[in-house]
Amino acid sequence: MSKTEKNRTTVDIYGQHYVIMGTESSSQIRLVAALVDDKMREINSKNPSLDVSKLAVLTAVNAVNDYIKLKDQLERLQAELQKEKD
């Protein structure tokens, strides 16, 4: 299968079906869906009064926050590696 071909994966997140299209493998998409489902359930257990859309938005906020922190870490590591190579 060529790298640019799109996969179509059906997943279940928080009791809803989603068809996800993308170049990622189906196993990667299923892993991502399971992580999102887990996170939504975790946030729900702490804030049981939130509706599904707010729960999902807060899950997205959480994931983007983690992404930015990881990106900072990556940039520091890239600078460190550059220093080692110089």
Place this chain on the structure above:
Amino acid sequence: MSKTEKNRTTVDIYGQHYVIMGTESSSQIRLVAALVDDKMREINSKNPSLDVSKLAVLTAVNAVNDYIKLKDQLERLQAELQKEKD
């Protein structure tokens, strides 16, 4: 302010108010909220029939997918740095 003190930041995402509690700075939280809002609007423009909760779930899927890809990249870089140091 001590590092473990929690900040309380009010943000607006996709027309809804959210109060976000966490150890991150308010400016970091506002940046994250703006990124989530942008991503929701981008996904909405491609799939205008999605309701807000599905839109938010797909935004979370997107963010977690990006996070995992970045984590792989970080792990490869850590291994490379270790090799340089050895």
